[in-house]
Amino acid sequence: MSEPRARPDPAFALLEVYEAALPQVYGYLLARCGSRAQAEELTSETFLAAVQSARNGGGPVGPAWLIGIARHKLVDHWRRREREERGLRLIHADPDIEDPWDEHLDAFQAREVLATLSPNHRCALTLRYLDGLPVPEVAKLLGRTVHATEALLVRARAAFRRAYPGGCDD
The missing domain is CATH 1.10.10.10 (Winged helix-like DNA-binding domain superfamily/Winged helix DNA-binding domain)
Incomplete structure (x- = not known):
């Protein structure tokens, strides 16, 4: 009978692209949210989600895949903010404004x-x-x-x- 072998953690594939992808992911988020603190927080959420996704057999690990995860984290962030601010304002459309x-x-x-x-x-x-x-x-x-x-x-x-x-x- 052979000994059971431990399988390597699929999340280790992230280590190979982390150094190259970190500035791209952070830059993507910073350009869109404008706050360094928020971009840092969303970047960490992105990499944590990437580890979980890699362990669950997620997509091909690479910068484009990580940017996709970052986009979803940014959307989630904006949704949370919208829910928090929803009761504070009234949204209405102004039909007299042209579309330049x-x-x-x-x-x-x-x-x-x-x-x-x-x-x-x-x-x-x-x-x-x-x-x-x-x-x-x-x-x-x-x-x-x-x-x-x-x-x-x-x-x-x-x-x-x-x-x-x-x-x-x-």
Whole structure:
């Protein structure tokens, strides 16, 4: 009878990509949440989730896979914030605002304005315009229907335009 052999922990595959992936994951999160402390916390959550996923037979371990996990952690963070702030505000759409979304915006001002928006609006705009995801993918990540996501994006763009210094339409 042979001795049972211990199988290596699949999470050790993360060690091979950790050094290269850490700055990419942290940079991705920092650019989207704007807070170093929050980016650090989400980065640690990302790697903890990656270890768990690797142990459960998750995807191919690599930087792109880790960025995908980071994206989900960021969405989860914004959902938590939205739930916390939900009772504090009234969301309404302004039908008189035109849609100059293709205008060139100052990146620094745009980031500051995004930080003032509700987590739901910030999340939708970030996924759609910073990450460049199509609306159906944004809907999937947010756990909404495509139509509900389109409506959310309309409200989020209107809120962004109202908050952007000097307006962003001509």
